[in-house]
Amino acid sequence: MAYEAASGTLEAEDVTPRPSFQVLRRLARKRLAVVGLVVIVIIYLAGILAPLVAPYDFADTDFANTFAGPSLEHPLGTDRLGRDMLSRVIWASQTTVIISVAAILTGGLALGVTLGLLAGYAGGRIDDLIMR
Numbered sequence: 001m002a003y004e005a006a007s008g009t010l011e012a013e014d015v016t017p018r019p020s021f022q023v024l025r026r027l028a029r030k031r032l033a034v035v036g037l038v039v040i041v042i043i044y045l046a047g048i049l050a051p052l053v054a055p056y057d058f059a060d061t062d063f064a065n066t067f068a069g070p071s072l073e074h075p076l077g078t079d080r081l082g083r084d085m086l087s088r089v090i091w092a093s094q095t096t097v098i099i100s101v102a103a104i105l106t107g108g109l110a111l112g113v114t115l116g117l118l119a120g121y122a123g124g125r126i127d128d129l130i131m132r
Helices: 019-029 031-048 085-122 124-131
Strands: none
Touching: 019 031, 031 085, 085 124
């Protein structure tokens, strides 16, 4: 017969959690790190969604409300031209997000390509050194 019935019982293997889950579990234990991560995510989301989140356009002026203090209409107040400061902070975070992503991609790509070319061209000990 080509097939035989399996005999015996299945033994449970020791299953270790994935390293990414271990990192997330360790991060979740540190409340200050979680709070910092939440703040950074909120800032990035506000920057990405600036046209939807900002209450006013960054350049809208209201000369009747120059140097107004914080209020319900302008939570962070206004500047010397009557522009809403909260809107300006949100729009500025969009610029920050764009520049930081561009810098990370450019720097990572340039460094990765340079090291990859060096390791591929030189090989040997230099390749081992770069790969460690």
